[in-house]
Amino acid sequence: MEKRRKIAWIAGVSALVVVAVLAIAVRLENVVGVSASPVALSGDSWSAVFSERLDRQAGKNGDLTITESGKPVEADLAVEGNRLSVAGLEPGAYELHVKRSAFAGLFGAKPAVKEVKFNVQDGIKPVASLEELEAHFRRVTASRERQGFFREQAEMASSEDKAADSAGGGTDGGHSETNAQVEGVDEGDIVKTDGEHLYATTGGESVRIVDIRNPAKPVRVAEIPGGQDFMPMELYLHGGKLAVIGNRYFDVPVRPSGDSAKSEDRIMPAGESAVTVKLYDVTNPAKPVLLREAGSEGWYLSSRLSGGILYIVTNVQQTWWAQEERDVRPFTYGMDGKKEKVAPMDTKDITILPGTDGDSYSVITAVDLKGGKTGKVETKAYLGSGSGLYMSKENLYITSSTFGPVLMARDGTGPESSTTGIFKFGLDGTDIRFLASGEVPGMPLNQFSMDEYKGHFRVAVTDGNMWDDRQPSESAIHVFDAGMKETGSVSGLARGERIYSARFMGDRGYVVTFRETDPLFALDLSNPAAPKVLGELKIPGFSNYLHPLGENHLIGFGQHTIVTGGGNGKEPVVRTAGMKISLFDVTDMTNPKEQASEIIGGAGTHSDIEYDHKVLFEHKARNLYGFPVMIYEEKGKTGELSYEGGGALIYEITPEGGIVKKGDLTEKSQNRMGYEDYDSVIQRIVWSGDAVFAVTPKEVKSYSLDDFRELGTTAGK
Numbered sequence: 001m002e003k004r005r006k007i008a009w010i011a012g013v014s015a016l017v018v019v020a021v022l023a024i025a026v027r028l029e030n031v032v033g034v035s036a037s038p039v040a041l042s043g044d045s046w047s048a049v050f051s052e053r054l055d056r057q058a059g060k061n062g063d064l065t066i067t068e069s070g071k072p073v074e075a076d077l078a079v080e081g082n083r084l085s086v087a088g089l090e091p092g093a094y095e096l097h098v099k100r101s102a103f104a105g106l107f108g109a110k111p112a113v114k115e116v117k118f119n120v121q122d123g124i125k126p127v128a129s130l131e132e133l134e135a136h137f138r139r140v141t142a143s144r145e146r147q148g149f150f151r152e153q154a155e156m157a158s159s160e161d162k163a164a165d166s167a168g169g170g171t172d173g174g175h176s177e178t179n180a181q182v183e184g185v186d187e188g189d190i191v192k193t194d195g196e197h198l199y200a201t202t203g204g205e206s207v208r209i210v211d212i213r214n215p216a217k218p219v220r221v222a223e224i225p226g227g228q229d230f231m232p233m234e235l236y237l238h239g240g241k242l243a244v245i246g247n248r249y250f251d252v253p254v255r256p257s258g259d260s261a262k263s264e265d266r267i268m269p270a271g272e273s274a275v276t277v278k279l280y281d282v283t284n285p286a287k288p289v290l291l292r293e294a295g296s297e298g299w300y301l302s303s304r305l306s307g308g309i310l311y312i313v314t315n316v317q318q319t320w321w322a323q324e325e326r327d328v329r330p331f332t333y334g335m336d337g338k339k340e341k342v343a344p345m346d347t348k349d350i351t352i353l354p355g356t357d358g359d360s361y362s363v364i365t366a367v368d369l370k371g372g373k374t375g376k377v378e379t380k381a382y383l384g385s386g387s388g389l390y391m392s393k394e395n396l397y398i399t400s401s402t403f404g405p406v407l408m409a410r411d412g413t414g415p416e417s418s419t420t421g422i423f424k425f426g427l428d429g430t431d432i433r434f435l436a437s438g439e440v441p442g443m444p445l446n447q448f449s450m451d452e453y454k455g456h457f458r459v460a461v462t463d464g465n466m467w468d469d470r471q472p473s474e475s476a477i478h479v480f481d482a483g484m485k486e487t488g489s490v491s492g493l494a495r496g497e498r499i500y501s502a503r504f505m506g507d508r509g510y511v512v513t514f515r516e517t518d519p520l521f522a523l524d525l526s527n528p529a530a531p532k533v534l535g536e537l538k539i540p541g542f543s544n545y546l547h548p549l550g551e552n553h554l555i556g557f558g559q560h561t562i563v564t565g566g567g568n569g570k571e572p573v574v575r576t577a578g579m580k581i582s583l584f585d586v587t588d589m590t591n592p593k594e595q596a597s598e599i600i601g602g603a604g605t606h607s608d609i610e611y612d613h614k615v616l617f618e619h620k621a622r623n624l625y626g627f628p629v630m631i632y633e634e635k636g637k638t639g640e641l642s643y644e645g646g647g648a649l650i651y652e653i654t655p656e657g658g659i660v661k662k663g664d665l666t667e668k669s670q671n672r673m674g675y676e677d678y679d680s681v682i683q684r685i686v687w688s689g690d691a692v693f694a695v696t697p698k699e700v701k702s703y704s705l706d707d708f709r710e711l712g713t714t715a716g717k
Helices: 002-025 130-147
Strands: 034-036 039-041 046-050 064-068 076-080 083-087 092-098 116-121 151-153 191-193 197-200 206-211 219-225 231-238 241-250 272-281 289-297 299-306 309-317 331-336 339-344 350-352 360-368 377-383 388-391 395-405 419-428 431-441 450-453 456-463 474-480 486-493 498-505 508-514 518-524 532-539 542-549 553-564 573-585 593-600 617-619 624-635 640-654 658-664 684-688 691-695 700-704 710-713
Touching: 034 116, 046 116, 064 076, 191 231, 191 684, 197 231, 197 684, 197 691, 206 231, 231 299, 241 299, 241 331, 272 299, 272 309, 272 331, 272 360, 289 309, 289 360, 289 377, 299 388, 309 395, 360 395, 360 419, 360 431, 377 431, 388 450, 395 450, 419 456, 431 456, 431 474, 456 498, 456 508, 474 508, 486 532, 498 553, 508 542, 508 553, 532 593, 542 573, 573 640, 573 658, 593 658, 617 684, 624 658, 624 684, 640 691
Parallel strands: 039 116, 350 377, 498 542
Antiparallel strands: 034 046, 046 083, 064 092, 076 083, 092 116, 151 395, 191 197, 197 206, 206 219, 231 241, 241 272, 272 289, 289 331, 299 309, 309 360, 331 339, 360 377, 388 395, 395 419, 419 431, 450 456, 456 474, 474 486, 498 508, 508 518, 518 532, 542 553, 553 573, 573 593, 617 624, 624 640, 640 658, 684 691, 691 700, 700 710
């Protein structure tokens, strides 16, 4: 039954994707799509993004007007492209009225759009009732159907975030720790260790527990099974407890109607996805004991652990609510003994975020791991789907990046602008409180594009399209105060390029952009009102991930590139030519330098470190840095890629000695078909004491930390 449900679910999602793609491709001649939040906070501006460009004078000549209870009101209307911003409104219920002449009008026909309703409030408030929430979704859906457009949310991989002066990575203690962005804020990973045992979920099927106290004989002592009803994704270790975050599917109760109105047990034929955490007592790692299970409906965005509290964020898209058979509220999930508890959230825990168009939820679940079986669990839902996440010890930031309406304009172009809403939440144990919100043009790349330092939030974004000469891309850094009011910015970085990596380090910031060469921008952020670029370095290739090495150096992991062709109006051809490690000297911020570099393999060579910072192996005391790698070379006259083998490489990296290879854990490929063998791919390398452990989906191998000779391989069940 579960398998059929999952197949049906996958088929349904595929169908929705196809429908969405077809809908986006349609060029509607007389209809305008609009993306607008139903709520704005007093003192902030309210904005709407249309699928057609507005006339520059539309906010001044009466083509755009605001009314309250049918009466015109004075407001500050600003038009930029297809975006309208409205400021100067007191709390109340308003309507935006749009004349056909408000749009530039292409090919003679003037598009039409009806009024847009919105509220201005002194502060955000929980939804008053289920009826109010249902009415909200009906308004959203009716607006979408009437205006005939589909909205696409750009969901960034995020991986999520950093406290500015953090160096990240493992400690100088006795074992590895996950390479996290913010000091004191842990991030989930597929491998964790306490120095004596190693916990790994590398295939999403189970969690292996390996005794590594004797590096010569690592022994698998237990296994926590997964399955179709629960697929492990990430792990946390805290105080003798193992938290396993995973996906599971559950049946959603639906509202009884018609002949079955007396039945309280109607179940939808298809299940929903939930993200849950299973908490185990591992004081005896050979016999893990399940303490509790809790979670919420949705798809996993990210998580963090700080002060013994685990924060999990999911996204929920209400695709079924229009059938009026199920509750529009997100569901929470838990286990009461051996019985599942699935229930909709109370409306007092649901809020509409300002600056979003409110058709999907971000759900934040806080679980007290310290309390074990009886630890407190709090869940809050906010209408406004998240695409990225950053967390400091005190605050959680969720970004919501959208392209506005993804309705192709009648001139054949796509959406003209992207915006990112930033929502700040205060954290006090399991208590979560919305504090403030801000907005920037463009989109952040990932968690390292965001940072909190001395009460200010900084974000690096790229806006525009690097391949569109009419609206070429450019990047910027924006700085906000504690109330999410912008204090300063520096824009116009690398026109025609986009951000490939970013890193904030106290009063400094670093951004790598790329199109043909790799500009590394060094920024002075000491004055929140006037951030500025101090220096720029251009070199071949690009860095996907920047890692601090002290205060004056950075390690860049990415790709070496070769540029050919170009000239006579033709675009140059850029191709990768091997993985690249760069050591940047930023002692003189006005003159950053690439002090050393290392090229690994040829075209096609890659490592997960390029998009997942958690794979980084770091031993600070020995200046060692490592990562898994898959090595390819170009063979023959045609340059056909050949898989040479894979494993992991470990380097000593210092300002004095540069980049020196110390450990080679790669193996020559024995696969005649010339592709990677998943079961033997090293997915993480960690250290404990004087040993290194390489984790693959099928085994754990140990090596000496002194000379990297192999010591042993896992035995046991």
